[in-house]
Amino acid sequence: MDWISHLLFSFVLGTILLKDVTGKKMAVVMVASLFPDLDIFWHHRSELHSPLVLLVLALLLAIRYRVFFAQLLIGFWSHSALDIFLFDNSNHTIQNLANQIVSNESVAQHIEDNIMRYTAADGIMLFYPFNSEQFSITLDEKSYAIVAGFIIVTAVLAFVWLYFKRESSGRFT
Ligand SMILES: [Zn+2]
Numbered sequence: 001m002d003w004i005s006h007l008l009f010s011f012v013l014g015t016i017l018l019k020d021v022t023g024k025k026m027a028v029v030m031v032a033s034l035f036p037d038l039d040i041f042w043h044h045r046s047e048l049h050s051p052l053v054l055l056v057l058a059l060l061l062a063i064r065y066r067v068f069f070a071q072l073l074i075g076f077w078s079h080s081a082l083d084i085f086l087f088d089n090s091n092h093t094i095q096n097l098a099n100q101i102v103s104n105e106s107v108a109q110h111i112e113d114n115i116m117r118y119t120a121a122d123g124i125m126l127f128y129p130f131n132s133e134q135f136s137i138t139l140d141e142k143s144y145a146i147v148a149g150f151i152i153v154t155a156v157l158a159f160v161w162l163y164f165k166r167e168s169s170g171r172f173t
Pocket residue numbers: 001036037045049079083
């Protein structure tokens with residue numbers, strides 16, 4: 001999934017799972033939600049996307065910064081969860097979209113090749129280091145759009161909910 005979806009999804013989970021949501025906590029959650037993609041510099045969806053590796057990392061960081069543990073874990077795991085979903089581009093949806101914008105077949109092809117090169121993956125190693133098998137759920141355009149739409153809607157709801165919660169607590173305390 002793209003980084004905007006990762007940010008929004010971690011925002012939703014943070015809102016649901018954290019008590020006393022603050023801007024600072026949400027910032028940690030959202031930064032953590034982007035962290036696993038640092039592996040794009042060597043091998044995307046590597047060990048850094050594995051839930052167990054991320055748990056160990058969160059624990060190690062928690063030794064020093066204990067308060068951040070829950071935030072880090074929510075951000076990390078929200079990333080793993082979303083990256084299980086893969087986009088099925090066998091109909092060349094990306095190329096067609098690009099072609100509508102640039103109206104040039106070969107440039108569109110080039111754009112698709114590049115996007116696929118950076119996002120191509122076979123899922124995530126759910127049980128690494130015990131098992132290196134990669135798990136994924138491939139979605140066609142329609143179901144991918146539904147998942148993305150669902151994330152956006154819940155993010156808006158979470159934002160509205162936080163807003164009103166802050167309003168009311170400001171009034172009563
Ligand atoms: Zn990723």
